[in-house]
Amino acid sequence: MSKMVSTELLNEFLSGSRRALAKLISAVENDGTQARAVLDELYGKIGQAYRLGITGPPGAGKSTLVDQLAKTIRASGKTVGIIAVDPTSPFTGGALLGDRVRMHDIATDPGVFIRSMATRGSLGGLSQKAQDAADVLDVFGKDFIIFETVGVGQSELDIVEAADTVIVVLVPESGDSVQAMKAGLMEIADIFVLNKADRDGASRAVQELEAILHLRPAAPWNPPVVSTVAPAGKGLDAVWKKIQQHREFLLQDGRLAAKRKQRLEKKIHELVSRRLKQEFWDEEAQQLLDASLENFQNQKLSPYRIVEELMNKFMASLQRKMEN
């Protein structure tokens, strides 16, 4: 079994050690039990880091934007933590995490902490881990936390959806907005960035996107569209302004608090589901299931009956635990 997180490491972390920060992120990423231990310990000190989610198709310029955005935020004197998520290969279990390549401007800024994270398959509770890592960065004192994920797959979307402001990055290539709608990106955006505005068709793409957005019923917040050329930092001030406006919007009428409460509720639901599942499938339950499957041909028990038996077994073992 993995060793527990030491008090020494926690103390180093609390006194501002970046090495300890990195180790604690590894702890929450690698092991649920350790994540519990770390966050139980730290949660009392959780601050109010503002969380940005940036997503969009591969190659849209997300990492380049994150680099520029972090620079903009740093210029305002605030600190930044970045969690950049890229897929794990389902065949080898390996991953190539290349987001840092675009983040050289901020690579040695002590006010920025960049962490690359691999998806590690859907069973790993990716969204939980990314949020746990963000919590650790929050306690460390980062003012802003930026998640970068590729806009495919539900767990990647779950990560950015857990942010306070969600930025969807698109590029002028035709059909992009249609693709985005399919992928469910349109619904989660608070701000659209049309990056690679130096390319042909950029203004038409913006018009198209705005036309689509106009078809939606007016809401208290209507996602704006901002054009950028990320490598040159063009349009970044406008993006930053929109982020601040969205934040102002959320701060009105307790929207931000409500949003965060909702996020916490969702997280707790998910944690309970995972925990119950773990408790439920003990060795005895698995044996019972195996036996039922074995006898399936002769007995023809309905799946519901099998579940009922498993439930009964589970309740009985709970009862036994209570009595002890």
Place this chain on the structure above:
Amino acid sequence: MQRKIRVLVGKVGLDGHDRGAKVIASALRDGGFEVIYSGLHQTPEMIAEAALQEDVDVIGISLLSGAHMTLFPRIMELMKKNQMDDVLLLGGGTIPPEEAKQLEGMGVGKIFGPGTDTRDIVEFIRHWAATRVA
């Protein structure tokens, strides 16, 4: 759950080709490692900082420019400063054998010359990781 081995791959120096480093990064990914690729023109400071933030087990430096006898010691110095004593440092590129020996004597885990089969690098890291845990 088995801990994933994390490897930082970066290219130190001024020359503008990263094909070699990319090939190695892909090979290590295919070998089942989590590879953090940090790209071209990395300074020792950038390498050490990235390794710290990413909590990697292994640092792989690709280098063609000939300044290896100053760059590797500098990286090792920064690693020591960051308490990364348990991190494996590997190098690759055009480094004369006698200097490669010298660097290995100073604490570089291994220098892989040009034309190294990438599978040998994967094997080397696997073996290192297995003996480390034991």
